[in-house]
Amino acid sequence: MDIDVLGTLAVRHHGASITPTAPKPRQVLALLALRAGQVVPAGVLTEELWGTRPPRSARATLQTYILQLRELIGVALEGGAADHTGQRRQAKDLLLTVPGGYLLKGGEGVSDVREFERLAGCGYRAMDAEDYPQAARLLREALELWTGPALADVHTGPHLQTEVKRLEESRLCALDQRVEADLRLGRHRELLAELTVLVNQYPTHESLCGQYMLALYRSGRRGEALAAYQRLRTTLVRTMGLEPSSALAKLQRSILMSGPDTLAAQPTRIASVAAVG
Template structure:
């Protein structure tokens, strides 16, 4: 029997927030920390084999026990047993979902609801729409992409040396999607909505020039020019104090535009 014989709507994986894995409507998310790491690493590499050495590095870093590979096999066995509990039919092909390969293991979720896949597809479509001059559609798609998130990626999972760069990369993609959505909102005149997000973002990221430039534009569009100039001076101070750098040319040009618009208004 092939995994294709299982209705894909019966399998759902979520990693953008707490780890969640369900099959046949039954929660089969492991609770043991290392089993959560094993499942998470396979989920972030869905459809591709994860080598046994990668699992060992993730689980035990530079001090693996002599029994590391045997213990890993036990974790895989426990995951399969957990998955099997979701099905009355003992012949359900769990091994066709969590596969053993020469040198490693692979999780296969063909077309099943998977929040990371949904986010990637929606955010990519949104960026394309924005780049093609359709900010209205771009804003809609990017907003839907961000709604998929339920919190920081794998927030309840211990993160080792292999998962860490992958999780950091996913969080970076979320930040990019958010900045793109704000850009789309600015282009369609939703500057007040953008300001609400940018107040928090600039406080959280006091050296991020892109979101500060967006904040300056949003405030300027809202007629709050003095506040926009204040944001520039605050960022300049932060950059000088922390890095000894002046704001980028893009920020200086944004300041010039605001100063020019203020002069014109006067």
């Protein structure tokens, strides 16, 4: 079963879509797909769909949604091959009812989340080894798997919202390290347009701001680098009552006081105040 959630939801079995169009069955499938191979308690699915005050018919309605998903799986299975025993699998073999909940079998299919995590992990290891060309390539490949916000076309309740935030945080970490790798490779001018967008999208993200400041400085735009620091400081003080971190303040002082070559090898890893804006 192939599962895509890094953008719009798409779940396929043998190439045939099993993604429903109705909003609540899509929610159920999204949560089952994100936790493929794990039991999702019926209570978790109920809370995802209706919050803390489900209707009396919630359990029966949830069972109806599961049956609808099995019907879609059944249609996909009609064109599939028999298993190693010579028997055709049934929908209930892929979407199981287990004590306390339900389990979607992902099998050996492709998951864009698993592939993202694999590539990003390899990229982080390359960063630790100071292999910046390899790190930049791997992290870029990981980020290219994202076609939009996670589950962009799915209504999200409390559990899916948590999953979406987790995925977005993972994306930002990979993005931060990919920018870092590119800066280490001297690609500061190439990064300016992208970083201009990012610091506006995440106005309290200190690491991105520090990278933007460094890229501006290395491009001969010292005044704009200092202005970027002041914008971040103003935003942090106004919205959170916080001053920038000591690491970012040190970078600002270095830009203010240093000669043109002093920051050539300045590291830019700065802790984020708020990774998700």
